[in-house]
Amino acid sequence: MAEAPSQPAAVVGPPPLLSVRGLVRHFAVRRGFLQRTVSVVRAVDGVDFDVAAGECLGLVGESGCGKTTVGRTILRAYRPTAGQVIFHINGRDVDLATLPQRRLRPLRQHMQMVFQDPYSSLNPRMTVRDIVAEPLLIHGVPRRDRDPRVRQILEQVGLNPQHMHRYPHAFSGGQRQRIGIARALVLRPKLVVADEPVSALDLSVQAQVLNLLADLQQRMGLTYLFITHNLPVVRHLCDRVAVMYCGQIVEIGPVSAVFSRPRHPYTQMLMSCAPATHPSKRGQRPPAVGDVPDPANPPAGCRFHPRCAYATSRCSAQEPPMMQITPRHLARCHYADELQLSNPASGA
Numbered sequence: 001m002a003e004a005p006s007q008p009a010a011v012v013g014p015p016p017l018l019s020v021r022g023l024v025r026h027f028a029v030r031r032g033f034l035q036r037t038v039s040v041v042r043a044v045d046g047v048d049f050d051v052a053a054g055e056c057l058g059l060v061g062e063s064g065c066g067k068t069t070v071g072r073t074i075l076r077a078y079r080p081t082a083g084q085v086i087f088h089i090n091g092r093d094v095d096l097a098t099l100p101q102r103r104l105r106p107l108r109q110h111m112q113m114v115f116q117d118p119y120s121s122l123n124p125r126m127t128v129r130d131i132v133a134e135p136l137l138i139h140g141v142p143r144r145d146r147d148p149r150v151r152q153i154l155e156q157v158g159l160n161p162q163h164m165h166r167y168p169h170a171f172s173g174g175q176r177q178r179i180g181i182a183r184a185l186v187l188r189p190k191l192v193v194a195d196e197p198v199s200a201l202d203l204s205v206q207a208q209v210l211n212l213l214a215d216l217q218q219r220m221g222l223t224y225l226f227i228t229h230n231l232p233v234v235r236h237l238c239d240r241v242a243v244m245y246c247g248q249i250v251e252i253g254p255v256s257a258v259f260s261r262p263r264h265p266y267t268q269m270l271m272s273c274a275p276a277t278h279p280s281k282r283g284q285r286p287p288a289v290g291d292v293p294d295p296a297n298p299p300a301g302c303r304f305h306p307r308c309a310y311a312t313s314r315c316s317a318q319e320p321p322m323m324q325i326t327p328r329h330l331a332r333c334h335y336a337d338e339l340q341l342s343n344p345a346s347g348a
Contacts, residue, residue, distance in 0.1 A: 015088050016050035017223050018074070018191060023047040023083035023097075025066075025073045029296060039296045043069040045247035047083070048322070053190070056217065056224040058238035058255070060231060060270065064292050065244040067227045071193040074225070075111055076104055087111065089190065109139050112184040116196040118176035122168040128154070129164040132182045139187060153182045156219070158212060174205035178212070185216065195227045210237055231274045235259055240328070243267045246293055246303040249322075253329030262341050263331035265308045272344040302334070310339055 025044040028037045043066045051057045059067045072078050074085050076096055085096040089110055096104065112135075115121035122131055132153060133146045141149070151161040157178040168176055177197060184192055194213065198206040214237055216222060226238055234241050235255055242252040243266065251264040262268045269289075290307035293299055299306055305315040312334075320334045333339070 015093070017053040017055075017088050018051040018225070019084070019086040019088075019093075020047055020049050020070075020074065021084040021086070023070065023073060023085065024081040025069050025078055026081045041296045042247050042298060043295055044073060045295075045298075047244075047247075047249055049242055049249060049252060051191070051223055051225060053088075053223055054217075054221055055240065056226055056238045058234035058241040059225060059227045059244060060229060060234055060241060061244035062229065062270075062292055064295070066247045066295070067244050068195055070244070071113070071195050071225060071227050075108075075113055075193055087191070106139075109135070109187040110189050111191040111193070112187065112189040114177075114181055114184050114192060114194040114197045117200050118173055118180055119168075119200070121180055122176055124168055127165050127167055128159075128171075128179055131168070131179060132164070132186050135183060135187050149186055150182075153186045156216065157182045157185075172205075173201050174209060177201060177209055181209075181212070181216070185220065185222075188220065189222070191223050191225070193225045193227070196229070197226075198233065199228070199230065206233075213237065231259075231271060243270065246298050247295055248303065248332065250304065250332040251330065253326070253331075257326070257329050259343055262343060263325055263329065263336040263339070264304075264333045265310055265339070265341065266304045267331075268341045268344065269307070302332075310335060 023044055024046060027041040027043055029039045029041060030036060031038050047070055049057065059070060061067050069078065073080050074096070080097040083097060087094050087096050087107065089107065094107065096107070099107075129147070129150055132150045136146045136149060150164060154161045154164060159175065159178050159182070168179065171179065197213070198209050201209060210233060213224070217224060226234070228234060238255050240253060241255050241258050242249050243258075243264065244250070245266050251258060251262065251267045258267065259271070262271060293303060293306065299316070301317050302308070302311070302315040302320050305311040308315065314334055318334070320332050322330050322332050323336050324330050325336060
């Protein structure tokens with residue numbers, strides 16, 4: 001097993017739609033009358049990954065690991081502290097991390113976000129027609145073309161266009177999330193960042209929305225960065241999965257490879273919290289231990305070592321690099337090639 005290079009080797013074929021390199025987003029903690037900086041929260045602390053056109057990459061981890069901050073920093077809701085966000089659009093590469101606002105605005109139609117809460121993400125004083133048409137208005141789509149586009153996208157997400165003059169309170173949670181999806185897709189973007197898009201919905205509605213997202217991806221050629229803490233959802237929808245812990249990606253690879261044999265102890269711990277696929281496996285898995293470390297004061301060495309059953313003195317003294325297990329499967333662990341880990345939820 002070799003240490004992964006900081007930049008991926010050249011490959012034959014089209015470049016990835018999105019390349020994130022060394023992404024950092026820190027938040028200053030200020031106190032006192034003079035608002036002096038007393039500490040820095042390392043919400044995202046050196047993240048690297050690619051997303052190919054038409055792919056769905058799942059970004060998973062416990063609450064507070066930084067996955068939502070990654071999504072918002074990519075879309076420039078937050079300005080990156082450091083790093084690159086290379087977006088391949090119209091045959092050229094654009095670094096979103098350093099782009100001025102006046103040049104960033106025309107690109108926003110190509111990258112949109114679906115938010116977690118369908119209740120707070122929609123303006124209750126706007127009709128469905130106005131909510132979905134707002135991106136068209138902002139990006140200068142002529143008035144005569146807006147209503148046909150709104151009707152078309154509402155039909156595609158499974159809503160009745162005749163209800164476009166109603167207000168959000170007249171719809172259920174699942175229908176509201178479909179409105180949010182319609183708003184994100186009405187501009188026909190290339191990249192969609194979906195931030196926990198089904199976590200606020202009932203289980204039966206979750207399945208419907210997930211199937212809708214998968215269908216829209218096929219029909220519209222969408223690329224997803226799917227942020228979630230729900231591993232079964234990742235297994236159902238995503239092509240690859242990246243596991244985050246305390247601001248860093250600790251494992252990334254194809255869904256089939258990561259779920260059949262995780263290479264980082266944290267990935268195995270996450271899987272131990274997922275529901276077992278067979279009743280006989282219930283109660284046979286080790287419980288999750290410890291708490292997520294303070295991102296303002298992360299542990300030295302491997303950030304997971306205080307909670308890791310396999311940690312050695314090397315883990316507390318030396319930060320592990322991202323190691324290449326296979327060309328597409330990488331893990332940030334000193335012993336990724338030695339540990340015999342399995343997926344507890346499947347009993348493998």
